[in-house]
Amino acid sequence: MYIQNGYAFFYTFALGKMRDKLYLQKKKEKPSRWSGSTRNWDATGPVSLNPDRTDEAA
Secondary structure, three states: OOOOHHHHHHHHHHHHHHHHHHHHHHHHHOHHHOOOOOOOOOOOOOOOOOOOOOOOOO
């Protein structure tokens, strides 16, 4: 599946917000299962899969 940059960012941002909300809800429901804070679901920005690799296919 191909997702354009703007949509990919919105998609990951929206997923992160939904997961954050779910984790906080579950933590509130049963705090004994959680030893600390929930995961940081904030988007980090652009990510390169192979930053040191040169493009040899071209």
